[in-house]
Amino acid sequence: MNRFLFKSAMLTALGLALLSPAFAQQPQTSQPVALPAFTHLETAQADLDKISATLNSTQSFSGRFAQYASDGSFAQGQIYLKRPGKVRFEYDAPAPLLLISDGVTLTQIDRELETKDKVPLKSTPLAFFLAENVDLANDVEVAALQKTVDGIRVAAKDGSGEIDGMITMVFDPTDLALKEWIVSDGFGAETRVILSDLKYNQKLSPRLFIDRDNRRRDRR
Numbered sequence: 259m260n261r262f263l264f265k266s267a268m269l270t271a272l273g274l275a276l277l278s279p280a281f282a283q284q285p286q287t288s289q290p291v292a293l294p295a296f297t298h299l300e301t302a303q304a305d306l307d308k309i310s311a312t313l314n315s316t317q318s319f320s321g322r323f324a325q326y327a328s329d330g331s332f333a334q335g336q337i338y339l340k341r342p343g344k345v346r347f348e349y350d351a352p353a354p355l356l357l358i359s360d361g362v363t364l365t366q367i368d369r370e371l372e373t374k375d376k377v378p379l380k381s382t383p384l385a386f387f388l389a390e391n392v393d394l395a396n397d398v399e400v401a402a403l404q405k406t407v408d409g410i411r412v413a414a415k416d417g418s419g420e421i422d423g424m425i426t427m428v429f430d431p432t433d434l435a436l437k438e439w440i441v442s443d444g445f446g447a448e449t450r451v452i453l454s455d456l457k458y459n460q461k462l463s464p465r466l467f468i469d470r471d472n473r474r475r476d477r478r
Contacts, residue, residue, distance in 0.1 A: 297404045298405050312434040316459065318340040323335060325450070326450040328448040340467065345358070345384065346358050374469075383425040400414050408431070436453065
């Protein structure tokens with residue numbers, strides 16, 4: 259059996275229900291205090307508009323990511339993101355994974371197993387905030403918007419029902435910078451990705467978002 263449940267992984271945005279013992283085990287954290295789905299209902303529309311505007315002003319970023327799965331597994335690496343549609347996750351050793359979106363297709367490459375798996379980007383929750391124009395108030399179904407001193411959490415899902423799962427984005431309460439996201443696949447599995455050391459709106463090479471192995475094959 260493949261060490262990575264790829265289909266579940268893609269539905270959890272990074273696809274990364276990691277099952278390999280190569281990933282360090284992380285201690286379980288305590289559950290947060292329950293909050294109402296909308297802590298500030300009277301300003302929800304304005305809050306969503308501000309967050310959407312901030313996302314739209316971020317054309318690219320690069321930095322580090324740390325990924326925690328609900329089974330306790332952990333991985334980390336380098337992230338490159340360029341809107342619309344492009345993202346690259348380079349996993350640190352010992353993980354042999356590389357995840358690339360070229361704007362249309364999300365591809366998971368396992369260098370150790372020499373396998374590639376692909377799904378349409380639009381079928382994953384990642385498509386929500388990689389869109390050319392993000393409009394959280396109208397383009398998705400917002401299930402929760404919670405504002406605390408630690409951050410603003412927005413839980414959203416596809417209102418049409420065509421994309422499974424839910425994504426919860428966590429923003430800095432001061433500048434609305436995206437700090438992390440949590441993706442639930444609808445079957446109880448969650449993947450949490452925490453961002454750090456981000457550099458915004460720098461020029462990123464288009465080659466970062468291309469599967470070079472496919473390009474070499476095409477030239478033969």
